[in-house]
Amino acid sequence: MDSKIKLPQIIITAFMAGLFVLAALLGMDIPELISGSFTKFVMNGVLVLAMIPMINAGVGMNFGLPVGIVAGLLGMCMAIQLRMTGIAGFLGAVALSVVPAVILGLIYAKILNMVKGKEDIAAIFIGYSFIPIMNFVWTVAPFTNREMLYPVGAEGLRPKISLENYFGSVLNELFVLKLGKISVPLGLLLAYAAVCLLVYGFFKTKSGSVMLAVGENEKFCQLSGIRIDRVRTTAIVLSTVIGAAGICVYAQTYGFVELYNAPLSHSFPAVSAILIGGCIGRQAKISHAVLGTYLYQTIYLLSAPIANAILIPQMSEIVRMIITNGIILYAFLKQERRRRQ
Amino acid sequence: MGEYVLEVRNLEKYYGQNKVLDKVSLSVRKGEICGLIGANGSGKSTLMNILFGNSIIAGTGGYSGDVVFEGEKVQISTTTEAIGRGIGMIYQEFMLIPEMTVAENIKLTRENTKRIFGRALGSELSYVDRKKDSEDAAAVLEQLGFQIDNSYLVKNISVNAKQFVEIAREVNKQDLKLLLLDEPTAVLNDEDAGKLMKVLKELAKKGTSIIFCSHRLHEICEVCDHVTVLRGGKAVSDYGREELDMRALARDMIGYDVTAVKKERRNQEKKAVLSFRDFSVYMPGEFLDRLNLEVYEGEILGLTSLSGHGKLAAGYGVMGQFPVMGEFLYGGASMDVKNVRKTIEHGIFLLPDDRKNMGLLLEHSVRDNIIFSGFYGRNLFQKKAGGIFSVKDKKEIDRYVKQQIEKLDIKCGNPDQKVKELSGGNQQKVCIARAVLVAPKVLFVMEPTRGVDIGAKEKILDMLVQINREQGATIVVASSELEELKRISDRIAVFCEGRLSQILTPDASDEEFAFAFTGEEGEDGQ
Numbered sequence: 001m002d003s004k005i006k007l008p009q010i011i012i013t014a015f016m017a018g019l020f021v022l023a024a025l026l027g028m029d030i031p032e033l034i035s036g037s038f039t040k041f042v043m044n045g046v047l048v049l050a051m052i053p054m055i056n057a058g059v060g061m062n063f064g065l066p067v068g069i070v071a072g073l074l075g076m077c078m079a080i081q082l083r084m085t086g087i088a089g090f091l092g093a094v095a096l097s098v099v100p101a102v103i104l105g106l107i108y109a110k111i112l113n114m115v116k117g118k119e120d121i122a123a124i125f126i127g128y129s130f131i132p133i134m135n136f137v138w139t140v141a142p143f144t145n146r147e148m149l150y151p152v153g154a155e156g157l158r159p160k161i162s163l164e165n166y167f168g169s170v171l172n173e174l175f176v177l178k179l180g181k182i183s184v185p186l187g188l189l190l191a192y193a194a195v196c197l198l199v200y201g202f203f204k205t206k207s208g209s210v211m212l213a214v215g216e217n218e219k220f221c222q223l224s225g226i227r228i229d230r231v232r233t234t235a236i237v238l239s240t241v242i243g244a245a246g247i248c249v250y251a252q253t254y255g256f257v258e259l260y261n262a263p264l265s266h267s268f269p270a271v272s273a274i275l276i277g278g279c280i281g282r283q284a285k286i287s288h289a290v291l292g293t294y295l296y297q298t299i300y301l302l303s304a305p306i307a308n309a310i311l312i313p314q315m316s317e318i319v320r321m322i323i324t325n326g327i328i329l330y331a332f333l334k335q336e337r338r339r340r341q
Numbered sequence: 342m343g344e345y346v347l348e349v350r351n352l353e354k355y356y357g358q359n360k361v362l363d364k365v366s367l368s369v370r371k372g373e374i375c376g377l378i379g380a381n382g383s384g385k386s387t388l389m390n391i392l393f394g395n396s397i398i399a400g401t402g403g404y405s406g407d408v409v410f411e412g413e414k415v416q417i418s419t420t421t422e423a424i425g426r427g428i429g430m431i432y433q434e435f436m437l438i439p440e441m442t443v444a445e446n447i448k449l450t451r452e453n454t455k456r457i458f459g460r461a462l463g464s465e466l467s468y469v470d471r472k473k474d475s476e477d478a479a480a481v482l483e484q485l486g487f488q489i490d491n492s493y494l495v496k497n498i499s500v501n502a503k504q505f506v507e508i509a510r511e512v513n514k515q516d517l518k519l520l521l522l523d524e525p526t527a528v529l530n531d532e533d534a535g536k537l538m539k540v541l542k543e544l545a546k547k548g549t550s551i552i553f554c555s556h557r558l559h560e561i562c563e564v565c566d567h568v569t570v571l572r573g574g575k576a577v578s579d580y581g582r583e584e585l586d587m588r589a590l591a592r593d594m595i596g597y598d599v600t601a602v603k604k605e606r607r608n609q610e611k612k613a614v615l616s617f618r619d620f621s622v623y624m625p626g627e628f629l630d631r632l633n634l635e636v637y638e639g640e641i642l643g644l645t646s647l648s649g650h651g652k653l654a655a656g657y658g659v660m661g662q663f664p665v666m667g668e669f670l671y672g673g674a675s676m677d678v679k680n681v682r683k684t685i686e687h688g689i690f691l692l693p694d695d696r697k698n699m700g701l702l703l704e705h706s707v708r709d710n711i712i713f714s715g716f717y718g719r720n721l722f723q724k725k726a727g728g729i730f731s732v733k734d735k736k737e738i739d740r741y742v743k744q745q746i747e748k749l750d751i752k753c754g755n756p757d758q759k760v761k762e763l764s765g766g767n768q769q770k771v772c773i774a775r776a777v778l779v780a781p782k783v784l785f786v787m788e789p790t791r792g793v794d795i796g797a798k799e800k801i802l803d804m805l806v807q808i809n810r811e812q813g814a815t816i817v818v819a820s821s822e823l824e825e826l827k828r829i830s831d832r833i834a835v836f837c838e839g840r841l842s843q844i845l846t847p848d849a850s851d852e853e854f855a856f857a858f859t860g861e862e863g864e865d866g867q
C-alpha cells in the first residue's frame with residue numbers, strides 16, 4: 001500500500017483550510033476553534049480506531065460499533081456505581097468494560113461469521129437491534145448510585161449521567177500546554193497516541209500479520225492451514241474492545257455518559273472518518289484513522305457555526321448528515337469500481 | 342445448397358490482455374447444421390456470445406472482424422436485437438424461470454394476448470391468453486416428441502425435461518433463422534440426446550441453420566454437415582460431412598502432437614496413501630462425479646481432462662473448498678475435509694491454479710509469500726525471545742528465502758519486492774517454494790504451468806520431480822498440459838464429464854488419450 005496522500009484527501013484538506021479562512025473572515029475565534037479541534041479529534045479518535053482490526057481482517061466496516069459502545073457504557077456505569085474518580089476512575093472504567101466487550105464481541109463475531117459476504121449490512125442491523133434490548137436493560141439494571149438514576153422515582157438509569165463528580169475531563173485537563181491563545185491538551189493527545197501505538201504494534205505481531213493476510217486473501221490463508229473464523233473472531237473482539245475504550249474517552253471529554261439510543265449516533269461518523277482518511281475497503285492504516293478523524297471532526301466543528309451564520313440556523317446538522325452519509329456512499333462506489341477493474 | 346445465412350470473417354476478441362478469438366472465420370448456409378467443437382476455453386462460448394449479442398461482449402471492449410447475417414453486415418449488440426433478427430440460443434446452463442410453468446416459459450415474451458385488451462391498452466398491457474399459450478406449448482413439445490404436462494412449474498421438472506423446454510422455447514419462434522446451441526446434450530441421457538438430434542435434423546430441413554457446440558464427438562459426426570474445430574481461439578481445421586472422423590476431431594481439439602517420451606519406469610510398491618471412495622465434489626463448472634481412485638505412496642499422479650471436466654475438483658474437494666459427498670481416506674483413515682487445518686497438519690498441501698485469488702498474497706513481499714504457510718500454518722521459524730515470547734527468526738528466514746530464490750531462479754529485485762510485480766512464472770515459483778517449506782507428504786498441484794513461460798516451466802517441472810524424489814512427497818498434478826504430465830507422471834488419470842474415464846501410463850498411445858478425453862470407447866471410433 002502506498003502511503004501517498006491521494007486526491008480526495010487533498011481536496012478535503014483544502015476544503016478544511018477554506019473553512020478556516022471563512023471562519024476568520026466571519027470574525028470567529030480561530031485559536032479557540034483550533035483548540036477545540038484537538039479535543040474533538042481525540043474525543044472521537046479512539047472510536048475510529050475501532051474500525052481498523054475488522055477492516056484489516058476483511059470483515060468490513062465496523063457498523064456494529066454500538067456493540068462496543070454499549071460494553072464501554074456498562075464499564076462506565078459500573079465505575080460510577082463503585083464511585084471511582086479521577087484518572088484511576090477513568091482507567092477503572094476502561095478496565096471494567098473489557099469483560100462485557102469480550103463477551104459481546106464474541107457474540108457479534110459469531111453472527112458475522114455466519115453471514116460472510118454481507119457483514120456490512122448485518123453489522124448495521126446488529127447495532128440497530130441490540131440498542132432496544134439495551135434500552136430495556138438500562139431501565140431495570142440494579143444500579144443504586146442516585147446520581148445515575150432518574151431523579152424522580154429513583155428507578156432506571158437516566159439517559160445522561162454526569163461525570164462531573166467522577167472522571168469527567170480528566171484527560172482533557174492533563175498537561176494542557178498553552179501556546180499563545182491556543183491550548184493543546186497534551187495528556188489527551190498522548191493517551192490517543194498510546195492507543196494508536198498499541199494497535200500499530202498489534203499488527204506487527206504474528207496474529208496481527210495473519211489478520212492482514214486473511215483480509216487480503218482468505219482462500220490463500222485457508223489453504224495455508226489458518227483458521228479463518230478464529231482470526232476474524234479475534235479481529236471483531238478487538239474492534240469491540242477498542243470501541244468500548246473509545247466511548248470512555250468520548251464520555252470523559254463530553255462530560256456525560258449517554259445511554260439508550262445514543263450509541264447509534266457514533267457508528268456512521270466513525271465509518272465516515274476512516275474513509276475520509278483514505279481507507280478504501282480492504283486495508284486500513286492508523287494514518288487513515290488519524291488523518292480521517294481530524295479532517296472529519298474539524299470540518300464538522302467549523303462548518304457548524306459557519307453554516308449557522310451564513311445560511312440558516314440548524315444548518316449544521318444537515319451539513320453533518322450530508323458529509324457523513326455521502327462519504328460512505330462514495331466509498332462504496334469506489335470499492336465497487338476497484339473490484340471491477 | 343442455399344445461400345449463406347451467416348458469415349463470420351476474421352473475428353478477434355480480447356478479454357483484457359487475453360486473446361480469446363484469433364481471426365476466426367466461419368460460414369453457415371441456410372438449412373445447414375454446423376458443428377463447432379473445442380475444449381472449454383477454446384473460444385466457442387465467446388463466439389456464440391458475439392453472435393447472440395450478449396452484453397458481456399460490448400462490456401469488455403467489443404470485438405473486431407465482420408459478422409454478416411443474411412448478406413448484411415451487422416453488429417449485434419443486444420440479445421433483443423439478435424432475437425429480432427431471428428437468432429435463437431440455447432445455453433449450457435438453463436435460462437428458465439423456475440417459478441413459472443412449462444407453457445409460460447416456452448411462450449415468455451411471445452405470449453398470445455386477448456385482442457380486445459390489446460386495442461385498449463397496447464400490447465404490453467394486454468391480457469395474456471393462457472389457454473392459447475398452453476395449446477401452442479403443447480404443440481411444440483409434441484413436435485419435439487417429448488411428453489410433459491405443460492402446467493408443471495419448471496422448478497419441479499427433471500433436468501432432462503428442462504433442456505427440452507428450453508429447446509421448445511427456441512423452436513417455437515416463428516421466424517427462427519439461426520439457432521445456436523451451446524452443449525445442449527451435456528445433461529441429456531442417450532435416448533433424449535437422440536431425440537434432440539432428430540429434432541435438429543428436422544429443423545434444418547425446414548430451413549433453420551444451426552450452430553451446434555458439443556464435445557460429444559459421435560453426436561457431432563451424426564448430425565453435422567460440416568465441423569469447425571476451435572483451439573486456443575483459432576479455427577484450426579474444418580471438415581466436410583464426408584471427411585468427418587472422430588479420431589481426427591479429437592486430436593485437433595486437444596491439439597497435442599504428442600511425442601512419446603521415454604521415462605525410466607520406477608518399480609514402486611503400490612501402497613495406497615490416499616483413497617477416494619465414491620468421492621463427489623460439487624465444484625461449480627468442475628463437477629466431480631463419484632471418484633474411486635487410489636493414489637500410491639511416492640508416485641506422481643497426473644490428473645487431466647478437458648477444462649470443466651473435473652480434473653481440478655479432487656484436490657479442491659480434499660481441501661474443503663467445495664461441498665463433497667463420499668469418503669476420502671488418508672493412510673487408511675477417513676478424513677473430514679471440512680477441517681482444512683487438520684488436513685494440512687496431516688501433511689496434505691495444495692497449490693491452487695488460481696494464483697492471483699488463492700495462491701498468493703499479491704500485496705505482500707516475495708519473502709512473506711514463501712514463508713507464509715510454513716510460518717503461520719506450521720509454526721516454523723520461531724524462536725523464543727527471553728524464553729517467553731516466540732518471535733520470527735528473521736535471520737533464519739532470510740537465509741531460507743535467499744536459498745530458495747537462488748535454487749528456483751526466482752527473478753525478483755529483492756525479497757521485499759511485492760509478488761504482484763513478478764511475472765506469472767516467477768509467481769508460480771514462489772508458490773512452489775512455499776510448498777517446499779511445508780514439506781508435505783502429499784502435494785496437490787493445480788495447473789502448475791498455466792500462464793508460465795517456457796524457461797520457468799522446465800524449472801517448475803524439475804522442482805516437482807525433485808520434491809517427489811528428495812522429500813519423498815506423493816504428488817498429484819492436475820493439468821491440461823498432457824505433454825508435461827507424460828514427462829513427469831507415473832500414471833495419468835483422465836476425466837471426462839466429471840467421471841474418471843481411464844488411468845493410463847505415460848507411454849499410452851495418442852489415440853488412447855484422445856478417446857479417454859472425450860469419454861468415447863475406442864471401438865466406436867473405428
